[in-house]
Amino acid sequence: MTKQDRAVRTRLALIRSAAAQFEAHGYVRAGLARISAGAGVSSGALHFHFADKAAVAEAVEDAAARALREAAVRGHGGDVCALQRLVDVTHRVARLLCADVVVRAGLRLNGEGAAGRVRDLRREWRECVQGLLAEAERRGELAAGVTPQRTSAVVLAATTGIEVLAREDHEWLARPSLTDLWRLLLPCLAAPRLAGVVDPAGSEPVRSDPAVRGPVARDGQAEAEAGRAGLALR
Template identity: 85%
Template sequence: MTKQDRAVRTRLALIRSAAGQFEARGYVQASLAEISAGAGVSSGALHFHFANKAAVAEAVEHAAARALRRAAARGRDGDGCALQRLVDVTHQVARLLCADSVVRAGLRLNAEAAAGRVRDLRREWRECVDDLLAEAERQGELAAGVPPHRTGAVVLAATTGIEVLAREDHGWLARPSLTDLWQLLLPSLAAPHLAGALDPAGTRPGHVDADHAETGLSLANTL
């Protein structure tokens, strides 16, 4: 292993450890000593990579943002029924949150603006939802009288609520929770010709991609 690879691996270990601390204790209570200890490195090694706690939190937030944006992009930029892709991307993001402590911690830091936002990730999620609903309207997938913008607000509120509740109980991120949500919403959203054609449980495989699992980080995207 090269010196550069070792440095990158140390940085990744610090980000993972920091995410665990931020998720469990919050930004204020997390300490640099505990972060370095959790990563198995000295405090000097931590300060080689990060000037202070805010810099560590910013790195966690950046890593989470990358993973969430990739998940959202796969739904927004795909082919086929836009409403089904909206259902699928909510399940994908939920699986990512369930599997990845860095994503959970980064989203919480972003919402609390603890380290100065990379960008408002909730706004980005709203944009993803709105884009897919606008596409669904163009393709004639929405029932008559369904306003895409107001519908987007409902989806945003429901999915954000699930994410907040999941901070105490990850069961909220399980597939049945989102399936129940979509079973309630789809009959009122979808055009009649789509009745029975949409799967509220999602059509994508029930796993998180390997490059997203446990941090969504890799040597390549950290260099």
């Protein structure tokens, strides 16, 4: 293993350790000593990679943001109806949150503005939901009188509430929980021709896919490859 590869691995270990500390103790109470110890490195190694705790938190947010954007982008395009893709992306994000502490911690840090508001992940989620509902309207997939604006407010409130509740109990992110939500919503939202067509449990098979392996693993590979090419990644 080259020196550069070791540096990448150390940085990623620090991000994951920091995420675990932020999730368990919150930004204020999470200490740099615990973060470095959790990564199995010295405090000096931590400061080589990050100037301070805010920089560590920003790195956690960055990793989470990339993973969430990838999950959202996979909900666009294709022949599947827009409403089904909306259902699918909520299940995909739930699996991601359940599987990866970095995503959970990054979303929580971003919501609390702990590392400064460089980005707004909840706004990005809102735009994803609104975009899919607008497409559903254009395709005639929404029931009469149902508008993307009013519907997005309901979906956003429900999904955000589930994410907050899941901080104490991950069962809220389980497939049955989201399936029950969509079983209640879809009869009110979907055009009659789609009755029984849109699967509230999601149309994607549950498997270990790239979106669930974790942003740190993917970023690590990208950063290692960029490092060998002499590039800098933020």
